[in-house]
Amino acid sequence: MLKTVFSNGDIKSLSFKFNPQALSDKKKENLFTAIYAGAVLLILAVVYYINISANIVGNIINFFTSLTLSTVPSTGIPLPAPSNPVAYVSLYNVVFEFTIAIGILEILILLLRVVLQSAVSRKAETIENIVFWLGTSYLVTTYLVNMTIPSEWFVFWAGIIMIFGLALVARSFILLANEKFTAS
Helix, strand or coil, X not given: CCEEECCCCCEEECCCCCCHHHCCHHHHHHHHHHHHHHHHHHHHHHHHHHCHXXXXXXXXXXXXXXXXXXXXXXXXXXXXXXXXXXXXXXXXXXXXXXXXXXXXXXXXXXXXXXXXXXXXXXXXXXXXXXXXXXXXXXXXXXXXXXCCCHHHHHHHXXXXXXXXXXXXXXXXXXXXXXXXXXHC
């Protein structure tokens, strides 16, 4: 316990107890928003610094200028795809590092939400984000880093759509389980 002596001779204690209920829901969400925004900027800076020799900005510009319309196999539908996907493996590695870092950040946010006793809907949203970002990191490493052939480009995007759906299902299960347990 810290004590301080004021100029008038009063002695006051500077100790306090952490009480999650003392924060309103709005203040909690503002805190999470600030932490998340700052952490995302920090992650971007760290990923950029780690990969500064990979010429990230140049690779991003080259990537977008190399997009051409390619036919999705077995459909006849033309969609944008890089003309030479293997040329951007270093960029895919940067995306992988970013998605892993965001996934870890989401896990930390979930832990904070549990400690600060956030609403179940917010915890479910964070679980949805964890599934999406970690699932995306798996797809990036599987289909872009390890199999950089044009047909896998479209498999990757189909996988992203599936991961998004899976993330929504995970969120729904949490919300349904909460409804079932609170109704009992």
